[in-house]
Amino acid sequence: AQSVTQPDIHITVSEGASLELRCNYSYGATPYLFWYVQSPGQGLQLLLKYFSGDTLVQGIKGFEAEFKRSQSSFNLRKPSVHWSDAAEYFCAVAPPGGQNFVFGPGTRLSVLP
Amino acid sequence: EAEVAQSPRYKITEKSQAVAFWCDPISGHATLYWYRQILGQGPELLVQFQDESVVDDSQLPKDRFSAERLKGVDSTLKIQPAELGDSAMYLCASTPYSGGYSNEQFFGPGTRLTVL
Numbered sequence: 001a002q003s004v005t006q007p008d009i010h011i012t013v014s015e016g017a018s019l020e021l022r023c024n025y026s027y028g029a030t031p032y033l034f035w036y037v038q039s040p041g042q043g044l045q046l047l048l049k050y051f052s053g054d055t056l057v058q059g060i061k062g063f064e065a066e067f068k069r070s071q072s073s074f075n076l077r078k079p080s081v082h083w084s085d086a087a088e089y090f091c092a093v094a095p096p097g098g099q100n101f102v103f104g105p106g107t108r109l110s111v112l113p
Numbered sequence: 114e115a116e117v118a119q120s121p122r123y124k125i126t127e128k129s130q131a132v133a134f135w136c137d138p139i140s141g142h143a144t145l146y147w148y149r150q151i152l153g154q155g156p157e158l159l160v161q162f163q164d165e166s167v168v169d170d171s172q173l174p175k176d177r178f179s180a181e182r183l184k185g186v187d188s189t190l191k192i193q194p195a196e197l198g199d200s201a202m203y204l205c206a207s208t209p210y211s212g213g214y215s216n217e218q219f220f221g222p223g224t225r226l227t228v229l
Contacts, residue, residue: 004155034217043117043204043220044156090155100169101146101218103155 002027002093004104012110013081021076021107023091031093033074034101035065038088047089050074051096061085086111115139117221119205125227131193134224138187138207144168146218147180147190148204156204162188195228202226 003026013019025031032051036044048059055067065076074091091104118137126132138145143164148156159178161169164185173180177196182188192199202225206218 036220041223041225043222044206044218045220046217049217092155100158100161103157105155106153 002031002095002102004091004093004102006089006091006104006107008107009105010108010110012112014112015083016080019076019078019081019085019109021089021091021109023074023076023104025072025074025091025093027072027093027095029096030067030069031095033065033067034092034094035059035063035074035076036090036092036103037061038090038106040087044090047076081109081111083111083113085109117205117207117219119203119221119224121224122222123225123227125229126195127229128197129194131191132195132226133192134190134203134205134226136188136190136205136221138205139209139219142207142209142219143185144208145182145188146206146208147188148206150202150204150223152201159190192226195226197228200226200228 005024007022034049035047038044047063048057050057050067057065063078067074088106088108090106092101094101120135145162147159150156159173160180162182165182180190202223204223205221208216208218
Protein backbone atom coordinates (compact mmCIF):
# COMPACT_ATOMS: atom_id res chain seq x y z
CA ALA A 1 0.00 0.00 0.00
CA GLN A 2 1.17 3.50 -0.72
CA SER A 3 2.13 5.81 2.12
CA VAL A 4 3.47 9.31 2.59
CA THR A 5 5.71 10.70 5.29
CA GLN A 6 6.41 14.32 6.04
CA PRO A 7 9.21 14.24 8.62
CA ASP A 8 8.77 17.81 9.83
CA ILE A 9 5.65 18.45 11.88
CA HIS A 10 6.35 22.18 12.29
CA ILE A 11 8.83 24.51 10.62
CA THR A 12 9.49 28.16 11.43
CA VAL A 13 11.30 30.44 9.01
CA SER A 14 11.88 34.16 8.81
CA GLU A 15 10.16 36.15 6.10
CA GLY A 16 12.43 36.32 3.07
CA ALA A 17 14.28 33.14 3.95
CA SER A 18 14.27 30.08 1.75
CA LEU A 19 12.07 27.08 2.48
CA GLU A 20 12.19 23.36 1.89
CA LEU A 21 9.47 20.98 3.05
CA ARG A 22 10.24 17.30 2.86
CA CYS A 23 8.04 14.55 1.50
CA ASN A 24 8.89 10.87 1.13
CA TYR A 25 6.62 8.24 -0.29
CA SER A 26 6.40 4.50 -0.40
CA TYR A 27 5.06 2.94 -3.56
CA GLY A 28 6.08 0.14 -5.92
CA ALA A 29 6.28 2.36 -8.96
CA THR A 30 6.42 6.10 -9.58
CA PRO A 31 3.15 7.52 -8.34
CA TYR A 32 1.49 10.77 -9.20
CA LEU A 33 2.61 13.36 -6.65
CA PHE A 34 0.92 16.49 -5.34
CA TRP A 35 1.46 19.32 -2.89
CA TYR A 36 -1.53 21.05 -1.34
CA VAL A 37 -1.73 24.03 1.03
CA GLN A 38 -4.39 24.58 3.67
CA SER A 39 -4.99 27.87 5.45
CA PRO A 40 -6.60 27.69 8.89
CA GLY A 41 -10.22 26.58 8.71
CA GLN A 42 -10.12 26.28 4.94
CA GLY A 43 -10.08 23.56 2.33
CA LEU A 44 -7.01 22.44 0.42
CA GLN A 45 -5.57 24.24 -2.58
CA LEU A 46 -3.30 22.56 -5.10
CA LEU A 47 0.19 24.08 -5.34
CA LEU A 48 1.66 21.74 -7.95
CA LYS A 49 1.62 18.21 -9.29
CA TYR A 50 3.97 15.73 -10.94
CA PHE A 51 2.87 13.02 -13.34
CA SER A 52 5.95 12.42 -15.49
CA GLY A 53 8.65 14.19 -17.46
CA ASP A 54 10.75 17.03 -16.08
CA THR A 55 11.50 16.25 -12.45
CA LEU A 56 11.45 19.93 -11.42
CA VAL A 57 7.88 21.15 -11.29
CA GLN A 58 6.78 24.76 -11.01
CA GLY A 59 3.63 25.65 -9.15
CA ILE A 60 1.61 28.61 -8.02
CA LYS A 61 2.70 31.26 -5.53
CA GLY A 62 6.37 30.81 -6.43
CA PHE A 63 6.63 27.21 -5.21
CA GLU A 64 8.51 24.43 -6.94
CA ALA A 65 9.12 20.77 -6.16
CA GLU A 66 11.69 18.26 -7.30
CA PHE A 67 10.97 14.58 -7.81
CA LYS A 68 13.90 12.32 -6.95
CA ARG A 69 13.17 8.72 -7.82
CA SER A 70 16.30 7.37 -6.12
CA GLN A 71 15.24 8.94 -2.83
CA SER A 72 11.48 8.45 -3.22
CA SER A 73 11.15 12.12 -2.41
CA PHE A 74 9.16 15.07 -3.66
CA ASN A 75 10.36 18.07 -1.66
CA LEU A 76 8.69 21.45 -1.89
CA ARG A 77 10.79 24.61 -2.11
CA LYS A 78 10.40 28.35 -2.22
CA PRO A 79 13.36 30.76 -2.50
CA SER A 80 11.84 33.58 -0.45
CA VAL A 81 8.97 33.03 1.97
CA HIS A 82 6.23 35.61 2.50
CA TRP A 83 4.19 36.01 5.68
CA SER A 84 1.11 34.89 3.76
CA ASP A 85 2.72 31.47 3.20
CA ALA A 86 2.07 30.52 6.82
CA ALA A 87 -0.24 27.51 6.54
CA GLU A 88 -0.34 23.71 6.63
CA TYR A 89 1.25 21.89 3.70
CA PHE A 90 0.27 18.40 2.61
CA CYS A 91 2.03 16.05 0.24
CA ALA A 92 -0.16 13.45 -1.48
CA VAL A 93 0.37 10.48 -3.76
CA ALA A 94 -1.91 8.57 -6.11
CA PRO A 95 -1.25 5.49 -8.22
CA PRO A 96 -0.72 6.19 -11.92
CA GLY A 97 -4.12 6.13 -13.56
CA GLY A 98 -5.87 5.91 -10.22
CA GLN A 99 -7.86 8.43 -8.27
CA ASN A 100 -7.25 7.37 -4.70
CA PHE A 101 -5.13 10.00 -3.00
CA VAL A 102 -3.13 9.27 0.14
CA PHE A 103 -2.14 12.35 2.09
CA GLY A 104 0.80 12.83 4.40
CA PRO A 105 0.31 14.11 7.95
CA GLY A 106 1.21 17.66 6.98
CA THR A 107 3.85 20.23 7.91
CA ARG A 108 2.80 23.42 9.62
CA LEU A 109 4.75 26.45 8.45
CA SER A 110 5.13 29.52 10.64
CA VAL A 111 6.71 32.70 9.27
CA LEU A 112 8.48 35.20 11.52
CA PRO A 113 8.36 38.89 10.56
CA GLU B 114 -14.40 30.53 -10.79
CA ALA B 115 -16.29 27.32 -10.07
CA GLU B 116 -15.94 26.00 -6.53
CA VAL B 117 -17.00 23.05 -4.44
CA ALA B 118 -19.70 24.14 -2.03
CA GLN B 119 -20.22 22.66 1.42
CA SER B 120 -22.69 23.37 4.18
CA PRO B 121 -22.86 23.96 6.99
CA ARG B 122 -19.39 25.39 7.62
CA TYR B 123 -19.62 24.67 11.33
CA LYS B 124 -21.73 22.22 13.27
CA ILE B 125 -21.88 21.62 17.01
CA THR B 126 -23.86 18.65 18.22
CA GLU B 127 -24.21 16.44 21.23
CA LYS B 128 -23.15 12.84 21.15
CA SER B 129 -25.83 10.38 20.05
CA GLN B 130 -27.45 13.02 17.83
CA ALA B 131 -27.66 12.77 14.05
CA VAL B 132 -25.79 15.18 11.78
CA ALA B 133 -25.72 15.65 8.02
CA PHE B 134 -23.33 17.46 5.74
CA TRP B 135 -23.99 18.57 2.18
CA CYS B 136 -21.61 18.94 -0.75
CA ASP B 137 -22.18 20.36 -4.23
CA PRO B 138 -19.21 19.58 -6.51
CA ILE B 139 -18.03 21.64 -9.44
CA SER B 140 -20.48 21.30 -12.31
CA GLY B 141 -19.59 18.41 -14.58
CA HIS B 142 -17.28 16.70 -12.12
CA ALA B 143 -18.15 13.03 -12.10
CA THR B 144 -16.04 11.95 -9.15
CA LEU B 145 -16.79 13.09 -5.62
CA TYR B 146 -14.89 12.35 -2.43
CA TRP B 147 -15.62 12.75 1.26
CA TYR B 148 -12.62 13.02 3.56
CA ARG B 149 -12.28 13.27 7.33
CA GLN B 150 -9.45 15.38 8.67
CA ILE B 151 -8.66 15.12 12.36
CA LEU B 152 -6.92 18.15 13.78
CA GLY B 153 -3.20 17.98 13.07
CA GLN B 154 -3.48 15.19 10.51
CA GLY B 155 -3.90 14.82 6.80
CA PRO B 156 -7.26 14.08 5.17
CA GLU B 157 -8.37 10.44 5.14
CA LEU B 158 -10.75 9.16 2.50
CA LEU B 159 -14.15 8.06 3.74
CA VAL B 160 -15.99 7.44 0.48
CA GLN B 161 -15.57 7.98 -3.26
CA PHE B 162 -18.39 8.27 -5.78
CA GLN B 163 -18.24 7.95 -9.54
CA ASP B 164 -21.46 9.59 -10.67
CA GLU B 165 -24.09 8.05 -8.37
CA SER B 166 -22.16 4.86 -7.65
CA VAL B 167 -19.89 4.19 -4.68
CA VAL B 168 -16.40 3.30 -5.88
CA ASP B 169 -14.68 2.99 -2.51
CA ASP B 170 -16.20 3.08 0.96
CA SER B 171 -13.77 0.71 2.62
CA GLN B 172 -12.83 3.30 5.28
CA LEU B 173 -16.37 4.45 6.00
CA PRO B 174 -17.62 3.33 9.46
CA LYS B 175 -20.82 1.91 8.09
CA ASP B 176 -22.41 1.28 11.45
CA ARG B 177 -22.88 5.00 11.91
CA PHE B 178 -21.88 6.77 8.69
CA SER B 179 -23.79 6.81 5.42
CA ALA B 180 -23.29 8.70 2.18
CA GLU B 181 -25.39 9.13 -0.90
CA ARG B 182 -25.25 10.88 -4.24
CA LEU B 183 -28.64 9.99 -5.63
CA LYS B 184 -28.60 11.92 -8.90
CA GLY B 185 -24.86 11.90 -9.37
CA VAL B 186 -24.53 15.58 -8.56
CA ASP B 187 -24.65 16.76 -4.94
CA SER B 188 -23.99 14.48 -2.02
CA THR B 189 -24.91 14.07 1.63
CA LEU B 190 -22.82 12.51 4.39
CA LYS B 191 -24.67 11.50 7.53
CA ILE B 192 -23.54 10.40 10.96
CA GLN B 193 -25.99 8.72 13.31
CA PRO B 194 -25.34 8.61 16.19
CA ALA B 195 -22.44 11.03 16.51
CA GLU B 196 -19.63 10.13 18.91
CA LEU B 197 -17.01 12.31 20.56
CA GLY B 198 -14.33 10.87 18.28
CA ASP B 199 -16.16 12.15 15.21
CA SER B 200 -15.08 15.71 15.94
CA ALA B 201 -13.10 16.68 12.85
CA MET B 202 -13.17 18.63 9.62
CA TYR B 203 -15.17 16.92 6.89
CA LEU B 204 -13.92 17.82 3.44
CA CYS B 205 -15.56 17.26 0.11
CA ALA B 206 -13.59 17.18 -3.13
CA SER B 207 -14.40 16.61 -6.77
CA THR B 208 -12.55 15.85 -9.95
CA PRO B 209 -13.59 15.42 -13.57
CA TYR B 210 -13.48 11.88 -14.87
CA SER B 211 -10.71 11.64 -17.40
CA GLY B 212 -10.41 8.05 -18.40
CA GLY B 213 -8.19 6.95 -15.57
CA TYR B 214 -5.73 9.77 -15.03
CA SER B 215 -5.29 11.17 -11.55
CA ASN B 216 -6.62 14.67 -11.83
CA GLU B 217 -6.28 17.45 -9.35
CA GLN B 218 -8.89 17.19 -6.64
CA PHE B 219 -10.76 20.42 -5.98
CA PHE B 220 -11.65 20.84 -2.33
CA GLY B 221 -14.50 22.64 -0.66
CA PRO B 222 -14.04 24.75 2.49
CA GLY B 223 -15.06 21.87 4.76
CA THR B 224 -17.49 21.41 7.62
CA ARG B 225 -16.00 21.65 11.10
CA LEU B 226 -17.88 19.22 13.37
CA THR B 227 -17.66 19.43 17.14
CA VAL B 228 -19.33 16.69 19.17
CA LEU B 229 -19.96 17.52 22.82
